[in-house]
Amino acid sequence: MLITADDLADLMVSQPRPRILDVRWRLDRPDGRPAYVDGHIPGAVYVDLDAELAEHGAPTDGRHPLPPVEKLQAAARRWGLHGDDTVVVYDDLGSMSAARAWWLLADAGVDIRILDGGLQAWTRSGRPLESGIVVPAAGSVVLTTGRLARASIDEAAALGTEGLLIDVRAAERYRGEVEPIDPRAGHIPGALNLPTTGNIAADGRFLSPDVIRARVVAAGIAPGAGVGVYCGSGVTAAHAFAALSIAGFAPRLYAGSWSQWSNHPDRPVAVGAAP
Structure with missing residues (x-):
């Protein structure tokens, strides 16, 4: 699942070369393209998380629903991906957004790794960046989804009842003290709070x-248990999914996350530090 900067550099001088995707995105700066243009790992193609790694529908679907496979495949071909490629994804925020690309492409059958430590690991290793925009020749990859486990809104509710649901947002949002984006504050009843920044x-x-x-x-x-994960809109929940997978658990991604749950008035909300 992970690759070091040194191992990536070794792959880049071999044949075939890996496909590298720059997935810089954050809530306060969703468009990472200017930073990408200023400097990226040589050969990396920019990926627009909002436009290419998410669908956009009704508020009751959440802010970043998983895209249909046809949309993901069209984007992957724009990135130049072919069926036998090894793909490496990175960002500049502890892999929080790169993990979304990792989850989607791993679920679709792509051989994919996360650059552990992201762009900072690359630059700390003393290796150069390049500027400008990389526009690859169109790829031919064929994607089919369903390899990674996911949870619906009803399944997330059931996991909460069983004490097997993890809310990976910041503690103050879990407790319901602040809610900067979504219509209601708090958490899904029964969910434990383990911010993925702690991973x-x-x-x-x-x-x-x-x-x-x-x-x-x-x-x-319990060690190795099946457990659901959610966040605000399903992006950083993919990061927690990766971390739990690394640690030997069997995670399920509730992609709708709090942005979907809080837009359903019939769904109960818990506040405070207790599940």
Whole structure:
């Protein structure tokens, strides 16, 4: 699932070369293209998370529903992907947005890795960036989805009842003290709070599997258990999915996440520090 900057550099001088995708996105700066143009890993193609890695429908679907496979395949071909490619994704935010691309493409059968530590790991290794825009020749990849586990809104509710649902947002949003985006504050009843920012070290790399596993077990979840994950809109939940997979759990992604749940008035909301 992960690749180091050194291993990526080795792959880049081999044949066939890996396809590299730059997935810079964040809530306060959703358009990462200007930063990409200023400097990116040589050969990397920019991926627009909002436009290419999400569908846009009614508020009751959430802010970043998973795109249909036809839309994802068309985007992947624009990125120049072919069926036998090895793909590496990265961002500059601890893999929080790159993990969304990883999840979608892994679910669709692509051989894909996350650059552990992201762009910072590449630059810390002393390797150069290039500027401008990379426009690859069209790819021919054929995608079929369904390889990774997901949860519907009803299944997320059931996982909460069973104590097997993790809310990976910041603690203050989980407690319902603040809600900057969605219509209601709080969390899905029964969900535990384990912010996915706690799964990475200060340098943006994922913590070791043992450390992540201990963190989840300390929250009351048995080692290797099946567990659902959600966030605000389904983006950083993919990061938690990756971390839990690394640690040996069997995660399920509730992609609608809080943005979907909170737009359904019939769904109950819990507030405070307790599940």
